[in-house]
Amino acid sequence: MEYMILxxxxxxxxxxxxxxxxxxxxxxxRALQSKYEATGDLLATAKLRPIETAVSIKAxxxxxxxxxxxxxxxxxxxxxxxxxxxxxxxIEAAKILPSSHHRYEVRPVEWLGGHASQS
Numbered sequence: 001m002e003y004m005i006l007x008x009x010x011x012x013x014x015x016x017x018x019x020x021x022x023x024x025x026x027x028x029x030r031a032l033q034s035k036y037e038a039t040g041d042l043l044a045t046a047k048l049r050p051i052e053t054a055v056s057i058k059a060x061x062x063x064x065x066x067x068x069x070x071x072x073x074x075x076x077x078x079x080x081x082x083x084x085x086x087x088x089x090x091i092e093a094a095k096i097l098p099s100s101h102h103r104y105e106v107r108p109v110e111w112l113g114g115h116a117s118q119s
Contacts, residue, residue, distance in 0.1 A: 004105075
């Protein structure tokens with residue numbers, strides 16, 4: 001089954017990291033990438049551009065409710081899409097990533113519109 005690891009952080013903190021801190025963080029990301037690339041189970045990964053480059057769109061008929069909005073303190077900054085045997089494996093994969101100030105959400109992927117999983 002496919003799982004998404006969604007990455008959230010406060011971009012202000014990321015921008016304030018030293019080059020050495022950034023490199024250490026990237027090494028942890030590379031560890032996950034290497035592990036799943038080796039087995040062919042890294043399906044996709046992306047780092048999103050800073051929040052200033054985003055455009056938020058809201059339907060007119062939707063009321064404001066609590067939730068993940070662009071003005072929040074944390075921003076969605078990237079993701080990994082992995083093929084894992086279980087949710088537990090996907091959670092263990094997320095634990096490889098840096099945890100100093102990032103938050104991760106692990107969710108199973110459900111394909112719509114006739115796109116079948118290759119699991």
